[in-house]
Amino acid sequence: xxxxxKVLIVLMMIVGIAAPAVMxxxxxxxxxxxxxxxxxxxxxxxTGSTSDDGRxxxxxxxxxAKLSVAxxxxxxxxxxxxxSQENSSDATAWGATGQNTQRRADIQFDKAYIxxxxxxxxxxxxxxxxxxxxxxxxxxxxTGFTVTRGPLTLAHYKFQEGAGSGDTxxxxxxxxxxxxxxxxxxxxxxxxxxxxxxxxxxxGVALSTNLDAVALKGELNVFxxxxxxxxxxxxxxxxxxxxxxxxxxxxxxxxxxxAADSDDTQITRLGGTGFGGWxxxxxxxxxxxxxxxxxxxxxxxxxxxxxxLSVYTDVKVNEDxxxxxxxxxxxxxxxxxxxxDMMSLNASAKYELMANTAVTASLNxxxxxxxxxxxxxxxxxxxxxxxx
Amino acid sequence: MNSxxxxxxxxxxxxxxxxxxxxxxxxxxxxLFWVACPCSSxxxxxxxxxxxxxxxxxxxxxKDETDILVSxxxxxxxxxxxxxxxxxxxxxxxxxxxxxxxxxxxxxxxxLQVKAVKDGYSxxxxxxxxxxxxxxxxxxxxxxVPTIFTSEEKHGEISQAIRRHLDFxxxxxxxxxxxxxxxxxxxxxxxxxxxxxxxxxxxxxDEDSSAFILPVDNSVNxxxxxxxxxxxxxxxMPSAVAPQKKNIENLPVFNSEIRFVSVGDLNGDGLxxxxxxxxxxxxxxxxxxxxxxxxxxxxxxxxxxxLGLGVFDTDKDGADEICLTLANEYRLTSQVxxxxxxxxxxxxxxxxxxxxxxxxxxxxxxxxxxRGGGREFYEGxxxxxxxxxxxxxxxxxxxxxxxxxxxxxxxxxxxxxxETGYLYLDDSDYLRFKTEAxxxxxxxxxxxGGSEVPFTLEPVSADDLPAISFIKPQISINQRGVIIVPxxxxxxxxxxxxxxxxxRLSAFSWDGNSxxxxxxxxxxxxxxxxxxxxxxxxxxxxxxxxxxxFQRKGxxxxxxxxxxxxx
Numbered sequence: 001x002x003x004x005x006k007v008l009i010v011l012m013m014i015v016g017i018a019a020p021a022v023m024x025x026x027x028x029x030x031x032x033x034x035x036x037x038x039x040x041x042x043x044x045x046x047t048g049s050t051s052d053d054g055r056x057x058x059x060x061x062x063x064x065a066k067l068s069v070a071x072x073x074x075x076x077x078x079x080x081x082x083x084s085q086e087n088s089s090d091a092t093a094w095g096a097t098g099q100n101t102q103r104r105a106d107i108q109f110d111k112a113y114i115x116x117x118x119x120x121x122x123x124x125x126x127x128x129x130x131x132x133x134x135x136x137x138x139x140x141x142x143t144g145f146t147v148t149r150g151p152l153t154l155a156h157y158k159f160q161e162g163a164g165s166g167d168t169x170x171x172x173x174x175x176x177x178x179x180x181x182x183x184x185x186x187x188x189x190x191x192x193x194x195x196x197x198x199x200x201x202x203x204g205v206a207l208s209t210n211l212d213a214v215a216l217k218g219e220l221n222v223f224x225x226x227x228x229x230x231x232x233x234x235x236x237x238x239x240x241x242x243x244x245x246x247x248x249x250x251x252x253x254x255x256x257x258x259a260a261d262s263d264d265t266q267i268t269r270l271g272g273t274g275f276g277g278w279x280x281x282x283x284x285x286x287x288x289x290x291x292x293x294x295x296x297x298x299x300x301x302x303x304x305x306x307x308x309l310s311v312y313t314d315v316k317v318n319e320d321x322x323x324x325x326x327x328x329x330x331x332x333x334x335x336x337x338x339x340x341d342m343m344s345l346n347a348s349a350k351y352e353l354m355a356n357t358a359v360t361a362s363l364n365x366x367x368x369x370x371x372x373x374x375x376x377x378x379x380x381x382x383x384x385x386x387x388x
Numbered sequence: 389m390n391s392x393x394x395x396x397x398x399x400x401x402x403x404x405x406x407x408x409x410x411x412x413x414x415x416x417x418x419x420l421f422w423v424a425c426p427c428s429s430x431x432x433x434x435x436x437x438x439x440x441x442x443x444x445x446x447x448x449x450x451k452d453e454t455d456i457l458v459s460x461x462x463x464x465x466x467x468x469x470x471x472x473x474x475x476x477x478x479x480x481x482x483x484x485x486x487x488x489x490x491x492x493x494x495x496x497x498x499x500l501q502v503k504a505v506k507d508g509y510s511x512x513x514x515x516x517x518x519x520x521x522x523x524x525x526x527x528x529x530x531x532x533v534p535t536i537f538t539s540e541e542k543h544g545e546i547s548q549a550i551r552r553h554l555d556f557x558x559x560x561x562x563x564x565x566x567x568x569x570x571x572x573x574x575x576x577x578x579x580x581x582x583x584x585x586x587x588x589x590x591x592x593x594d595e596d597s598s599a600f601i602l603p604v605d606n607s608v609n610x611x612x613x614x615x616x617x618x619x620x621x622x623x624x625m626p627s628a629v630a631p632q633k634k635n636i637e638n639l640p641v642f643n644s645e646i647r648f649v650s651v652g653d654l655n656g657d658g659l660x661x662x663x664x665x666x667x668x669x670x671x672x673x674x675x676x677x678x679x680x681x682x683x684x685x686x687x688x689x690x691x692x693x694x695l696g697l698g699v700f701d702t703d704k705d706g707a708d709e710i711c712l713t714l715a716n717e718y719r720l721t722s723q724v725x726x727x728x729x730x731x732x733x734x735x736x737x738x739x740x741x742x743x744x745x746x747x748x749x750x751x752x753x754x755x756x757x758x759r760g761g762g763r764e765f766y767e768g769x770x771x772x773x774x775x776x777x778x779x780x781x782x783x784x785x786x787x788x789x790x791x792x793x794x795x796x797x798x799x800x801x802x803x804x805x806x807e808t809g810y811l812y813l814d815d816s817d818y819l820r821f822k823t824e825a826x827x828x829x830x831x832x833x834x835x836x837g838g839s840e841v842p843f844t845l846e847p848v849s850a851d852d853l854p855a856i857s858f859i860k861p862q863i864s865i866n867q868r869g870v871i872i873v874p875x876x877x878x879x880x881x882x883x884x885x886x887x888x889x890x891x892r893l894s895a896f897s898w899d900g901n902s903x904x905x906x907x908x909x910x911x912x913x914x915x916x917x918x919x920x921x922x923x924x925x926x927x928x929x930x931x932x933x934x935x936x937x938f939q940r941k942g943x944x945x946x947x948x949x950x951x952x953x954x955x
Contacts, residue, residue: 027816031883033853064853066883068816071791071828119790131849139849180740183762210719212738248689276849288850316690319668354943356884387853388882 037383045375162194284348305333342368646949652699652708796860838876891916
């Protein structure tokens with residue numbers, strides 16, 4: 001090791017010890033969460049397994065930070081450590097074979113980007129997230145650039161430099177309309193693939209309005225594309241949601257989802273998306289955390305589309321306790337392609353132990369045509385969450 | 389020498405010597421680092437020193453022949469041996485031209501020393517002073533206690549630093565005064581001794597105390613901390629004393645976390661009401677003849693959280709309405725309420741705006757609003773709120789400079805009222821002054837504000853925690869140009885967790901170039917949530933009503949908040 005390198009290491013250690021204390025007082029703000037969860041899964045009907053049901057624990061420490069360098073200039077990042085393997089139903093994360101055996105060994109930086117704000121313009125550059133509406137057109141983390149001016153947002157992410165024709169990338173645009181009565185977002189995404197003529201594009205409109213008694217939400221997405229072999233791809237999906245406060249504590253709502261089947265290949269979301277996820281069929285406090293799930297716009301996975309109806313409730317019992325529950329019935333839009341009938345039942349509770357500290361418990365039961373077989377899946381999650 | 393920069397230097401030199409680094413190069417690197425580092429090291433833990441000599445207010449509970457029982461505001465517990473000052477309110481100071489009250493003189497009657505600390509009260513004995521001590525008298529810990537520092541010649545820099553940090557002690561004592569507190573450097577320790585020579589506090593001291601390093605304030609705009617009741621004259625206003633806590637009977641203690649307090653005339657009868665917003669209720673009370681009484685209460689529905697509270701006469705009928713900024717999760721659903729008999733009734737509901745009542749030069753108070761919520765905190769520009777036929781509508785927008793939010797700012801007239809500027813809290817809670825053109829011309833060297841009112845946005849994805857922002861506390865300016873700023877002490881590093889343990893109100897004036905201190909209240913010993921100045925107790929004089937949160941909701945504890953009136 002060269003002397004210069006040694007000096008640099010020592011100086012970095014000094015700065016590492018001294019500088020954070022200074023910055024902490026000044027321009028650095030931290031946030032994040034720690035979660036420790038327990039899982040239960042009975043999916044024997046799908047796997048054909050006759051072994052014990054799956055039970056395991058996982059945990060994740062997530063840290064986010066914003067370093068304000070100057071007024072309107074900040075460096076932002078988010079990383080996860082001690083994160084367990086997702087959906088690991090093998091040995092527990094705290095299993096006897098070693099405390100780290102079921103955890104990812106790396107520190108995963110989900111986000112690290114620069115944000116500049118000047119007047120009406122906001123520009124971000126670096127590894128960051130872009131999501132619009134329910135996330136079917138854009139729900140992506142990657143290295144790219146976004147520019148926002150007032151209601152218009154443009155984003156570009158490059159995934160792969162192509163050796164031949166074109167690159168793999170995702171380019172999106174969103175325009176928002178907002179007044180006191182409603183909010184509307186119009187967005188579009190385009191994703192060409194490297195080294196082929198394959199491409200996908202999507203166009204969507206999301207609306208939400210809050211009438212005195214009823215809150216309405218909806219989204220319509222239309223897709224078109226071509227695969228590497230020149231085959232056509234298409235998609236059309238509709239989501240409607242109406243809810244009303246039946247009392248000061250109780251909200252009752254209903255959802256309707258429709259996705260057209262396709263004689264070619266159905267697109268339910270653009271290929272580069274799917275980071276955060278959206279899962280109305282597992283409604284509750286742990287909505288996207290369940291191990292077994294389906295693509296709600298093509299639950300049979302056969303380009304058969306969907307027609308789904310859900311009734312849900314959200315009860316705020318008091319300032320500490322909240323309850324959520326729903327039942328959703330799903331059916332393939334084209335039952336010649338797949339049976340696709342399914343029911344998803346959800347019950348979920350969240351109790352605020354103290355500020356920023358909550359316990360949740362969520363149960364999901366799916367019954368019907370799952371993965372081509374008539375099956376019942378029961379899964380439950382309970383977790384302790386601390387946000388800071 | 390076992391601590392401080394020289395110890396660090398020695399250790400690093402040894403380490404680097406082992407790594408083969410030339411000593412001269414190392415020394416240069418070290419000095420470069422040391423100069424570049426914005427903070428110097430300390431030989432004494434001044435945080436501990438300030439904590440030990442924390443100033444807290446209280447009052448005399450009762451007395452017998454030997455003992456005097458006292459109680460402090462909030463949960464403050466003095467140390468055994470602490471010296472308390474009994475303060476008597478003196479003559480009211482009025483402005484020679486306007487006749488308005490600018491403050492009140494106060495006199496020191498005597499000094500007490502804490503013998504024992506009990507739950508809810510402390511037992512003291514009289515230490516010095518000839519004045520009488522009566523039930524209800526105001527006390528303040530360590531206020532103007534005659535103090536000396538021995539071994540001044542050898543430890544002059546330490547003496548200066550301590551005098552600076554404990555500037556509320558009386559260091560300027562004549563031969564006729566007996567020092568009740570003595571600081572002494574001996575045996576590598578700084579010791580604080582009482583009149584009998586008993587050690588009250590002790591702090592480890594660098595062996596080579598001549599190398600004591602004074603705190604370095606890098607800000608070119610650094611301002612000295614204002615002394616309570618100081619006489620620092622300013623360009624725009626006469627010197628003034630800090631307002632003192634006033635005894636009001638039945639001032640409420642809330643079993644919820646106080647968020648806002650405001651004063652207005654809700655029924656147009658010429659008498660002020662105090663409107664308090666907590667995490668659970670909006671409470672209307674009134675002080676008449678020195679007695680507080682509750683008049684109305686509205687329970688905030690469990691789904692809603694209170695983000696703002698102001699009073700404004702929206703319909704110009706002579707009676708103020710309460711403008712509440714409310715959120716249902718991340719969606720704003722604000723409302724305007726009026727007092728009808730002993731009931732609060734919503735007259736306009738479900739407004740997706742933030743409300744803020746703010747004073748502008750040449751205009752007085754106006755009601756501003758701004759759209760927000762969903763996935764953005766603030767959208768567009770703030771606008772004036774109009775009311776026609778019972779409904780609110782958006783009027784002209786107000787052009788605030790970039791980074792000046794709807795909350796946490798005040799407009800300031802200067803240069804003989806020819807110019808208007810904006811004093812505001814930035815996102816890191818530093819005070820900044822911007823001209824109307826948007827140029828930043830001044831920035832504080834310390835943090836002010838400090839909010840514990842969070843507002844969360846809709847998560848951008850199921851994988852994200854919702855973004856959070858704290859509603860900035862108000863900065864107010866009165867008709868005499870005195871700017872009042874809350875100051876809460878505590879860490880702001882965790883975005884979702886705020887716990888301010890000590891606070892005060894500081895008053896300033898803007899002299900055209902910088903903010904000049906006018907007065908500063910004693911510490912409140914809790915989180916100063918909000919304040920308003922008006923004649924809140926209906927005695928014909930302007931006062932300040934303050935809401936302080938002393939205890940938060942915990943796993944096994946209930947929240948507790950108090951109201952105070954300062955005059």
